[in-house]
Amino acid sequence: MDVQRYISSGIIESYVVGLLSSQEASEVEATMAQFPEVRAQVEACRLDMESYIGLQAITPPPSIKASILARLSAEEEEAANGPSTDPAAPAPAFHMAHGLMGGNKPLRHVVDAKWRLVAVIFIVLLIGSLAFNYVYLNNYSNLKGKYDALLLAQARLTKDNESYQTKLQQYSDELALMRDPNFQPIRMLGLKGHEGNIATIYWNAKSQDVYLLSQNLPQPAADKQYQLWAIVAGKPVSAGVFTVSNMAKGLQKMKSMVGMQAFEVTLEQAGGAAAPTLSQLFVMGKVGS
Structure with a gap:
């Protein structure tokens, strides 16, 4: 194997940023085990990438959330229906492999920011859901207790009213009998x-x-x-x-x-x-x- 040609082919950079398939990544790892030069180049590339990312890292703007969610939605739709022919559609993952997305931001930084944002959104939604369920269950229990008490009171009032109506009718009949001249x-x-x-x-x-x-x-x-x-x-x-x-x-x-x-x-x-x-x-x- 021509090790220098292999190193300069760009596959090592793709391996470091995680853009290779599992089979291709396995081949790189096998090559690393066989050729120390390749392993050294992989480690050097990883260190360079991490240093670069550390120097260039910036806080993503608020608009990145909508952009990431739109891009993820487009990728899911493409995976389900095939590649999009819309020129305005988000750039495919292949072009992102060459280091930039949405300007001059490094790929790994954007990927990390994406998953951090997704994790934050998920945690916020989870906490909100738990809080909502807790409040809802408490309110439901209180309202159900009040509703049951009202039903019981209504049944008692209905029974009392029926009893009063019966007695009233009885008194009315007795009064009519007492006044009957016969x-x-x-x-x-x-x-x-x-x-x-x-x-x-x-x-x-x-x-x-x-x-x-x-x-x-x-x-x-x-x-x-x-x-x-x-x-x-x-x-x-x-x-x-x-x-x-x-x-x-x-x-x-x-x-x-x-x-x-x-x-x-x-x-x-x-x-x-x-x-x-x-x-x-x-x-x-x-x-x-």
């Missing part, structure tokens, strides 16, 4: 020992419907229950049991009756009795009184 109110007052206890019967002579309003009867024991009796032909007839808890406030429908002379209420065992316990007679009222 219903006769029969006031039952407390007997001896139960003074102050009051209950009222609303009886419809046409339909025979009977409703009871417990106004002031004491809360009985858990195993006791009040029972309404209608006195028909002098004999007590059960009109059913009822409760006086807060849940039972308002009119309670009892058994329909006809021919009553009076109504009375006794306290019996839960479920009612076949005959009234007269010792537990609380209130009484006569029909037509």
Whole structure:
């Protein structure tokens, strides 16, 4: 091999700046191992290149970012679609191998600046993405918590509103019944020992419907229950049991009756009795009184 011709061919400079293919670079490295002159020339070229770059290195202008990104995009498009025929297209990598790009800036400096810029852009985007994700997740968690709380409050308000609407309708119906002239109110007052206890019967002579309003009867024991009796032909007839808890406030429908002379209420065992316990007679009222 003519070592001097090999050295002057320019392949060593191309090897130093990294423009050779992997196969060509392997051939140069094999030649370096065989010929010390070639190795010495490679090292000298590398030192010269580094010295030159150190002397000529300058901070790239801000416009280099757009230029590099445009050049990279053009090279990717060329790799995918073939060489560009546009005269305004960025210079191919072959021309950059001869040492200059975009003026008199050394190739290695531009390449290093390019990758430094790409690395900086990537890091900035990564940090921005992480910060955005952190803020977004925090905001999402806070908003989701508030949204769930609003849904719960809305469900509670809806339930309460339905309950209020039901009670309002119940009160409206009861008021209409009390004002109905077909219903006769029969006031039952407390007997001896139960003074102050009051209950009222609303009886419809046409339909025979009977409703009871417990106004002031004491809360009985858990195993006791009040029972309404209608006195028909002098004999007590059960009109059913009822409760006086807060849940039972308002009119309670009892058994329909006809021919009553009076109504009375006794306290019996839960479920009612076949005959009234007269010792537990609380209130009484006569029909037509």
